[in-house]
Amino acid sequence: MNALGFDHIEALFLAPLALIPLLRSVLRENTIPSLLSVPADSLSAVAGGFLKLGGVIAIGASLFGAAGPHIAGAEQERFAEGAQLVMLIDRSGSMNETFAGRTPSGGEESKAAAAKRILKRFVEARRHDLVGVAAFSTAPMLVTPISDHLDSTKAAIDAIDRPGLDYTNIARGLAMALSMFKTSEADLSRAVLLISDGAGVIDPKLRDDLKAEFRKTNVSLYWLFLRTEGSRGIADIAAEDDESPQAAPERHLDLFFRSLGVPYRGFEAESAEATEEALKQIDRLERHPVHYVEKMPRTDLGAWAFALAFVATSLLVVAKLAEVGLGVKGGAR
């Protein structure tokens, strides 16, 4: 059972008014020389008592209803399939180009616009996820924290096809994304969804830090690589003797992610359709039971209070209509 709540508690300050019917009747007063002249009548006493009570209830219940009483919705813990996700979105300038590497013209869609459309559909379909959004270019930015507020997540995704900034600095972005998870919730299914159209060389000094951080938080990683046509892909091996991260950053980033020791999948998408297909796969992979709290709608008690007040007031009106004057015409009031 949950606590009773009021929307307008002020109305209850008038509650003492409900006592007045105990002292004063709504019926007319009659001047009778002596009460002794009326025989004691238990029925009348009961009826009088009822009327007093009716008055108390009429005022009390009206005020109670006016206060907007309700029982707060219970918070029910439920289990569903979903995950805690942080979308780490590349906002470097090249995201505003098409998959063909051009400035979008006519009906063409930039990589950012495609990602926006597809990601929005993704979060809408997965209502039980807790989603946070982070962006990065040269510096990482926390956009919205991990929450179940779908509207704020969508507003953050809406902003990703605006003109981007400078470079792609993945390491700092990943560190920011990991910092958004609370360490206390390590038993939940958690994942970082990295969406970028380029790789970068991760500073060797940061590699170990990142690795340790990933292991500690136990967050799985999905890399959705929006590949521009003709550029190198994740699996491309550079020319024989040029095996350096600088020559093939995509491949080496992929290798680094594989070495993290946490569940990792890399997806390469060269078009909007491929992006969608990759997200569908992620959707299937990230289905673990998560427990979430669902707020049940609150129960409104106002109608009951008003119904009670109405019955009580009707009783008083009936009594009033049935009242009969004693004695002279236009008897004392």
Added chain:
Amino acid sequence: MMRPDLRDPRLVLLTLAMLSLVAAFVAPKITVRRPSFDLLAVVDITGSMNVRDYAASGRPISRLDAVKAALRAMLAEMPCPSHVGLGVFSERKTFLLFEPIDVCRDFAPLEASIEALDWRMAWEGDSRVSAGLFGAIEMARRLNSDLLFFTDGQEAPPLPARGAPTFDGRGGELRGLIVGVGGYELSPIPKFDDRGREIGFLGVDDVPHESRFGLPPEGAERREGYNARNAPFGAAAAVGVEHLSSVKEDYLRSLAEKTGLAYAHLEDGKSLWTDYAAIASARPREAAFDLRPFFGAAAALSTFFAAAGPSLARALAEMRRAALTRHPQPGRSK
């Protein structure tokens, strides 16, 4: 007399109470059009915003922290269907974090996002306030919302001699506020190392004090070592106070005038809200309005007066009579 007295005020009051209760069932809610506000808050996150020249509970806090606190307090003041978006400014660009979201329903993520604003988000160290402002104006116009632009007005590097770039848009097209952040006294700017740790304050030699782009200012030929071709700005390095910072109100006012925005100095959330509300474009939005408390209170009061009315009236008459007997008014008989 066996018929009820229909003119009895008590019966009338009780009937009124009944009608009020019926009304509470029939028309519990109406929709009213209430003013609400849409705004885009853009916060300067460049280095000079780290200057600690605000105070909260006796401790100095940075300009950025003062902005966050004021913004949070202001959100709590805003009427309910209002929407707020958030952007940051650094270098010469305004970067949108998210489009306007509902202040009431999404208060928690909104507040957390404001709290997370950090100078470390800045992608470059420059601070071209006017360029950022013009970008923000364009962004707010597209989002169809008002603009709140928080900045201390410190251009870094300093503006060239010809002054700020011109504003291409139409002035007065957008409503909004340029909020000047910072104290009026010059204060030192904290300096950070590569890893983001504070290592003292910027010194005179850390920042350029004069822009050497474009044409030299007037009177440069009188400077020491001037040479029209090789040293048009003179030979000596300019020395100024660009390593210190105060709110550049005159500059911000001139920008406000150019762009048709209003100017206000940041004090706290309450004054920010009043400053904004004075110029904001109110957007009437439908909002549900619960009438039941009024009907309920009306029913309760009607029943109360039905019971207590005659006694109250009698008591009142008694009091008046008593007052009259105590202070009999001349020329009036009882």
